[in-house]
Amino acid sequence: MGRFGPPHKVPTEIVMNIIIYTRYEDLQALCDATGRLTFEEAKYHRYDPRRYLRTLTPYPDVLLGGMRDTNTILSGSRAAAFFYQMACRWDSDWDFYCSGGDVAVARFTHLLFTRLGVTWDKSEVDVGQHIPLDDWSTIYEGDFHILHGNLSGHKLQVMWYRDDQNRHSVFNMILEFHSSIVQCFISGWCAASLYHKISGQDKMVAWEIDGVLHPRKRAKAPQCVSKYQYRGFQLVHYSRQLVGLASTEPDFLSLDAACLPRSVSDKACLLIDFDVYSRPSLTSSKLVSAMHLAAMEEIMNLRWGENTDASLKFTSLKLTSTMSEKFGMYRLLRSLEEEYMVEHTRWKPSEDRLGHTDIYLRTQTICAVPWMPPVDVFIAPAKSYGSETLFERKCYPPI
Secondary structure, eight states: OOTTOSOOOOOHHHHHHHHTTOOGGGHHHHHHHHOSOOHHHHHHHHTOHHHHHTTTOSOHHHHHHHHHHHTEEEETHHHHHHHSGGGSOTTOOEEEEESSHHHHHHHHHHHIIIIIOOEEOOOOOSSSOOOOSSSSEEEETTTEEEEEEEETTEEEEEEEEOTTSSOOOHHHHHHTSSBGGGOEEEOSSEEEETTHHHHTTTEEOBOOOOTTTOHHHHHHHHHHHHHHHHTTOEEOOOOHHHHTOOTTSHHHHTSOTTEEEEETTSTTSEEEEOHHHHHHHHTTOHHHHHHHHHHHHHHHTOEEEEEEOTTSSOEEEEEEEOSOSSOOHHHHHHTTSOOEEEEEEEEOOBSSOOOEEEEEETTEEEEEOTTSSOOOBOSSOOOEEEEEEEEOOSOOOOO
8 A cells, every 4th residue: 555545446437548548568557556457458458459440440340350351461550550559640541461362352352342331542653653453553663562442531552462473471561661660460360569669669670671672662761760750759770679589598599690580479579369359259160260270370470580780780671481381270271261263354445334353252243343454445345355263372371
């Protein structure tokens, strides 16, 4: 008991509002001071993804379900703000990244359109040459596609690599971000901040970006870093201690000191499992429960290295390994699901009929996705002259 006696009980409603703005490390102190909630209860309310996603849509469970089904994550400033509120502004974009290629993107964007009410823009890349996949999406640095949309006054983007590329994992995209503050993600399975020990102190580290592989990202990086400095994050030099891992750890000593090992499961990350939020709607499906466990196991085993040069001035990140390349339990369970296919039907020029894309489950038509095929309008009769079919691949990672 303190010198002034026990603290007054704070109404639970007020505590719940305070929790939303409380750092992870301060949750226990808040629970002790108010005497209203346990740490687990406070954590449950602080990191409820449904509450956070209601800023974008009144149907967060639908969105999370679609993200699980299509291996899609939310990353960038909006994911960072899930952990650190000042990382985004009211007008920040919602950036979704998909690991599943064209078919998964078709399924996810159809859900956004039919269930959530997203409208799609015909837009151009802000810098450099505009090379359209079609009139709806844009290409960024060769093979990375961006689809622009709007929902409830918010701008959103869906991004992915094409099916004929080998870089399907969006985790590798996260490692290519300009600085540590935005290296967070929200998936349908969990949320993670890869550099929580740094970001939780309102600090960030800027990474060295390969100017040969990513010339535009490198050119834009200083501007992006400055944006987060303006929002209140202090730019600091990299150190292992700042990350939150001591250089005396066995993993550090066993490897080349120039490449410092990391994983999503280490203590420098903050990982929030969404099992407690999705359980009520998934209890009828043992397969989905097993898939959740398998997805979490694979995500926790994602590894990367922090590469530092001899001067300690330049640090870059590189994906070192995942739990499995092709045959993880998660992907094995996904292979038991029904297989979707996307059929691109191309039409000759017409004034009233454009190309369209349908998603099929077996022989049943599920939906139309108007943004995927090439679209050109001329005055001429419409006539189908061929189609291209893409089948869903089952070897994609959960993020």
